[in-house]
Amino acid sequence: MAKLRHCFTILLLLFTAESAHSDFFTSIGHMTDLLFVERDLVSSLKDYIRAEENKLQRIKRWAERLDVLSTAGSQDPEGFLGHPVNAFKLIKRLNTEWAELESLVLTDVSDAFVSNLTIQRQHFPKDDDQIGAAKALMRLQDTYELDTETISSGRLPGSSSVATSSSVLIVEDCYDLGKVAYSDVDYYHTELWMAQALKQLEQGEESSAVDAIAILDYLSYSVYQQGELERALEFTKKLLELDPSHQRANGNLKYFEYQLSKQMKLEVDDDDEEKRRMQKENRGRRDDYLPERKQYEKLCRGEGVRMTPRRQSRLFCRYYDNGRHPRFVIGPLKQEDEWDSPQIVRYHDIVSDRDMEKVKELAKPRLHRATISNPTTGVLETAHYRISKSAWLGAYEHPVVDKINRKIEDITGLDVSTAEDLQVANYGVGGQYEPHFDFGRKDEPDAFEELGTGNRIATWLLYMSDVQAGGATVFTDIGAAVQPKKGSAVFWFNLYPSGEGDYRTRHAACPVLLGNKWGELSLISGNIFFFPSYVSVVHIIAQIGIMKINSDLFLK
DSSP, X not given: OHHHHHHHHHHHHHHHHHTTOXXXXXXXXXXXXXXXXXXXXXXXXXHHHHHHHHHHHXXXXXXXXXXXXXXXXXXSHHHHHTSHHHHHHHHHIIIIIHHHHHHHHHOOTTHHHHHHHHHHHXXXXXXXXHHHHHHHHHHHHHHTTOOHHHHHHTOOTTSOSSOOGGXXXXXXXXXXXXHHHHHTTOHHHHHHHHHHHHHHHHTTOOOSSOOHHHHHHHHHHHHHHTTOHHHHHHHHHHHHHHOTTOHHHHHHHHHHHHHHHHHHHSOOOHHHHHHHHHHHHHOSSOTTOOHXXXXXXXXXXXXXXXXXHHHHTTOOEEEEOTTTOTTTSSSOEEEEEEETTTTEEEEESOSOHHHHHHHHHHHGGGOEEOOEEOTTTOOEEOOTTBOEEEEEEOGGGOHHHHHHHHHHHHHHOOOGGGSOOEEEEEXXXXXXXXXEOSXXXXXXXXXXXXXXXXXXXXXXXXXXXXXXXXXXXXXXXXXXXXXXXXXXXEEEESBOTTSOBOGGGOEEEOOEEESOOEEEEEEEEOOTTTHHHHHHHHHHHHHHTSSEEOGGGTOO
């Protein structure tokens, strides 16, 4: 028990520090702590089981001994009790030993475990986390066009071909996903996940928590809400075969049959047929599925990139020393053109693994749900389209942060003293940031007034982890996609030299399909006098031929 209490003391300290954070699903970094907590809880649960088993063994030994004595005495009670020792021991057993046994039976070895578990549950993920994680799975399903079977089996793109049991969705999981969609009035995903739950049941998977009747009830209603009366009727009839007395299903049966008979009596002309055809094609995604989102999702899947072979031939890799900057004369940087207009460049092997781990270590205790600036009110608020946690690090806080700032300044030629603090982001389940601008628009002139540094001239984005699948940075207006690569940074200007915003830089972070994505963002403001000279340097690099070489010399 002492070991158990010590274990929970450690857990309590860990979660007390963590309790200030919510929205676990928005950060894989914070969710890793939950894994260790669960492992320790399982260990303490095993301690409790061992204590219960030990108690039961002691009770069994009591029972066996008492059974022998009582059996021997009951065969010849008078003869047995005629022996004074037997008489004494019977009285002693009933007066003393049975009281000891009663005390043993009443001993509750679960008290420590239950009380500590109750304490820990205060800091566990809440319903909002479970709902958020469920919606994230559906977002991944839509963005990467994954069917429910692929997700349920755990065989996601980028993962090993053989899924472990922990990454497989059982019937109850599929059913719960469908219920989350249903609560969100999302009948499209309700149908998909209830159908998957039913399929797994029909394939022989056992479930003590969910039955086909409950699944068919959801299925019939979800397809009805999508305008498919015939299928709704079909599911209702299947339900009634299993439970003929189901009150709601009996009512629905009559209603669906009535609606179908009305539909059959209506005169069907070509316009009606065309209308139904269009309804069927549009069935599924919600009305808020905008054209830009379609482009965003295509780019996330690696489709719709607008780089032609001719333009591609004018993109180069080179060694770059920023005009023979003292820092880079001996060790020039590996620079790669990612896009031509607007120019987006990538610098490889910019920050060491050790420094990146230090940045993560500094940021992790401060991670909070990322917010956006409401364009109408200017108030910072969370948003469903930004699923990540962020922390800000100032140059004064640690030499590594200052070192990164100095490197950004040396590479870009821009003064980082007016830049915002380094923003460290860790993405969660299906973590993403939908299309947005980094600069303030004309309709929000005071967007960055509190910073006192003016609009954001340029963006520096450092990738601090590799991602097995998903997580690209895409530019929806120009059709560009940049894949995350640990230790590399991409850089672009958000404004024209005139100070006008470059709307071509509208970009997004694609949902992370598989992996843990860490990024560091530096948003550079001010630099009125630095801006023109650097732009000219960027644009003449190709002409001056600073050790221009083919990419395969330093890129794998």
